[in-house]
Amino acid sequence: MKFLFTAVALLATPLAASAQTAPAAAPAAARLTIDSSIEAIAANPKGKAILDAQFPGMMAHESYPMFKGMSLKQVQPYAQGKITDADIAKVAAELAKLN
Structure with missing residues (x-):
């Protein structure tokens, strides 16, 4: 898993840099979807639990600040x-239950 996020950090630096200039995480009342930033999903305790279940250690990864603004x-x-289409579908289904 560490390799995954290290690779993301190295390859996605331009995307992550532009994402950092975007507004902060969506308000807690905002509807979370698979298109929400990882940071916005993690800001909701139930959303964080969904990410932790599907991708253990994601928020603790050293490169998290670089990719947290990405979906x-x-x-x-x-x-x-x-991160497979099936993983994304599972997260999407769980997020839909929150809304």
């Missing part, structure tokens, strides 16, 4: 198959 869909191409 899972944006990170997926850099994950070398570690």
Whole structure:
């Protein structure tokens, strides 16, 4: 898992840098979807639990500050198959239950 996020950090630096200029995480009342930033999902305790269950250690990863502004869909191409369409579908289904 560490390799996955290190690769993402190295490959996604331009995307992460532009994401840092975006507004902060969405308000807690905002609807969370698979297109929400990882940071926005993690800001909601139930959303964080969903991410922790599907991707253990993601928020503790040393490169988290670099990719937290990206959505899972944006990170997926850099994950070398570690974030699958099935993983994203599972997270999407769980997030839909929150809304």
